Amino acid sequence: MIPVEPGTGRALRDDYLSMQCAPFREAVSARLDGEPLGMPAADLDRHLAGCPACAGWADAAGAVTRRARLVAAPDVPDLTAAVLGALPRQLPGVAAAARSRLVQSALRLALLAVGVAQAGVAWPALTGGTAAMSAPVHVAHETGAWNLAVAAAFLAVAAAPRLAAGALPFLVTFGVLLTVVTVRDLRAGHVHADRAGAHLLLLAGVVLVAVLAWRRRSRRPAAVVARGRVTA
Numbered sequence: 001m002i003p004v005e006p007g008t009g010r011a012l013r014d015d016y017l018s019m020q021c022a023p024f025r026e027a028v029s030a031r032l033d034g035e036p037l038g039m040p041a042a043d044l045d046r047h048l049a050g051c052p053a054c055a056g057w058a059d060a061a062g063a064v065t066r067r068a069r070l071v072a073a074p075d076v077p078d079l080t081a082a083v084l085g086a087l088p089r090q091l092p093g094v095a096a097a098a099r100s101r102l103v104q105s106a107l108r109l110a111l112l113a114v115g116v117a118q119a120g121v122a123w124p125a126l127t128g129g130t131a132a133m134s135a136p137v138h139v140a141h142e143t144g145a146w147n148l149a150v151a152a153a154f155l156a157v158a159a160a161p162r163l164a165a166g167a168l169p170f171l172v173t174f175g176v177l178l179t180v181v182t183v184r185d186l187r188a189g190h191v192h193a194d195r196a197g198a199h200l201l202l203l204a205g206v207v208l209v210a211v212l213a214w215r216r217r218s219r220r221p222a223a224v225v226a227r228g229r230v231t232a
């Protein structure tokens with residue numbers, strides 16, 4: 001005899017059965033979703049074979065799941081063209097950054113060329129020839145060493161522009177003093193114009209190093225200001 005809940009007439013056996021069946025129905029649901037069953041599959045199948053209520057529930061659940069999966073996805077307007085059209089052609093600042101990189105590369109290449117040429121000018125004096133200069137042998141060697149050191153500074157800054165500021169005090173001093181004495185010597189006729197002209201190469205290198213140093217200096221405060229704004 002089936003116990004009946006007082007007042008409702010509902011069979012208590014249903015509650016008892018559904019309590020027993022609950023884990024199996026969870027397992028059926030898991031199987032439909034492709035998830036772990038939480039019990040051996042054989043146990044579930046055995047229960048479904050022996051419990052018409054659960055077997056019916058499993059069929060119904062399977063049908064609902066299938067229907068949900070087969071429902072066509074709602075039509076979504078294709079906004080690809082509109083979104084791509086609304087995008088700026090280039091992100092702000094990208095063109096400026098590319099231009100800045102190009103200028104930086106050009107400056108470094110120019111400095112590299114000046115460094116190589118400067119080394120070419122310095123080498124003969126260093127290795128002995130004094131024919132080009134009317135100077136005692138050791139003075140010629142010393143001058144060659146200085147000029148080669150300047151060439152090395154140019155090449156080092158071309159390779160690593162962060163060294164530019166550090167190289168400036170020496171290079172600017174050398175460049176300014178050389179200019180002053182060369183102009184004076186030209187006026188007094190102590191130096192040939194072509195020898196003096198070779199110093200233009202050195203001056204060009206000093207200017208390039210100064211520009212590289214200035215560009216690094218002018219870039220840094222901007223970055224600091226930008227960081228300050230973000231944290232403010």
Ligand SMILES: [Zn+2]
Nearest residue numbers: 021051053054
């Ligand atoms: Zn059952």
